[in-house]
Amino acid sequence: MERRETDVKETENRSTGKLSNPQNTIQVIQKHGFAFQKKFGQNFLIDAHVLDKIIAAAGVTADDMVLEIGPGIGTMTQYLAERARQVTAVEIDTNLIPILKETLSDYDNVTVINEDILKVDIKKLAEEYNAGKPIKVVANLPYYITTPIIMGLFESGVPIDNITVMVQKEVADRMQVGPGSKDYGALSLAVQYYAEPYIVANVPPNCFIPRPNVGSAVIRLTRHQTPPVEVKDRELMFKLIRASFNQRRKTLLNGLNNSPELSFGKEQIAAAIEQLGVPAAVRGEALTLEQFARLSDLLGESR
Ligand code: SAM
Numbered sequence: 001m002e003r004r005e006t007d008v009k010e011t012e013n014r015s016t017g018k019l020s021n022p023q024n025t026i027q028v029i030q031k032h033g034f035a036f037q038k039k040f041g042q043n044f045l046i047d048a049h050v051l052d053k054i055i056a057a058a059g060v061t062a063d064d065m066v067l068e069i070g071p072g073i074g075t076m077t078q079y080l081a082e083r084a085r086q087v088t089a090v091e092i093d094t095n096l097i098p099i100l101k102e103t104l105s106d107y108d109n110v111t112v113i114n115e116d117i118l119k120v121d122i123k124k125l126a127e128e129y130n131a132g133k134p135i136k137v138v139a140n141l142p143y144y145i146t147t148p149i150i151m152g153l154f155e156s157g158v159p160i161d162n163i164t165v166m167v168q169k170e171v172a173d174r175m176q177v178g179p180g181s182k183d184y185g186a187l188s189l190a191v192q193y194y195a196e197p198y199i200v201a202n203v204p205p206n207c208f209i210p211r212p213n214v215g216s217a218v219i220r221l222t223r224h225q226t227p228p229v230e231v232k233d234r235e236l237m238f239k240l241i242r243a244s245f246n247q248r249r250k251t252l253l254n255g256l257n258n259s260p261e262l263s264f265g266k267e268q269i270a271a272a273i274e275q276l277g278v279p280a281a282v283r284g285e286a287l288t289l290e291q292f293a294r295l296s297d298l299l300g301e302s303r
Pocket of ligand 1: 040041042043044045069070071072073074075076090091092093096115116117118139140141142143145
């Protein structure tokens with residue numbers, strides 16, 4: 001049954017020139033003499049089921065503006081354009097721009113911007129294309145800059161509904177876990193401060209051309225309306241988090257005391273840890289987001 005559905009879908013894709021069909025992708029690449037650039041993290045999706053899952057998880061509707069990061073040859077962009085009101089796609093590789101012009105020629109609701117996403121004023125794009133209302137971000141991310149892209153989106157005050165992205169499996173796990181897991185770290189806490197993470201699907205290497213040498217996963221990060229914890233000085237809390245995990249094997253006390261980013265005295269830190277009600281030799285990796293927020297307030301007050 002499953003197999004027959006796949007066959008039907010593939011026939012449909014081939015006839016409509018959809019790039020989720022691997023032959024169509026290869027044809028486009030050959031026609032344009034496109035050479036994959038490793039430095040841009042180029043692994044193009046060639047699996048219609050995975051694309052359907054990403055779009056469904058993002059909950060794209062006809063009212064939405066979607067920001068796509070790294071459209072590649074436009075495989076996911078075609079899917080997005082059929083469902084969203086507006087798709088704005090930011091692609092760094094100039095060699096892909098003529099290809100996108102061709103593969104997206106049927107859609108009048110797509111804008112392609114040839115830029116580095118880390119240099120784009122996304123807030124301005126949301127204002128221009130969505131009257132400042134929350135946007136959806138959907139992407140098969142270039143893995144070499146996953147963290148700066150996601151943290152940049154959260155920290156720059158761009159109005160966001162959700163970010164639904166393909167990332168390295170290991171990174172998706174790190175975003176989702178809590179204390180007690182070896183994967184728990186600064187990324188878990190930062191992501192969970194801003195959003196509710198949910199792993200939608202694991203995706204094997206054979207769903208991409210060329211195949212990446214790591215497993216991948218689709219994760220949806222639903223932006224919190226209000227942060228799950230209250231903290232007086234958010235920057236201080238994130239400095240504490242970074243300091244604790246930079247020296248993971250050290251106690252929280254030593255980690256914070258050794259950090260060049262912080263200037264609290266050892267006794268001051270010890271007193272705050274005691275007030276927090278955790279053991280003096282606790283490690284940072286045992287603390288919840290709530291405890292980091294409280295520790296930040298305690299240390300902030302003691303300044
Ligand atoms: N969306 C396409 C797909 O799913 O088939 C391509 C995904 S591929 C994993 C990542 C894409 O991001 C590539 O097209 C790459 O050129 C682009 N890219 C890499 N770094 C970028 C950056 N700094 N800004 C914008 N796009 C970037």
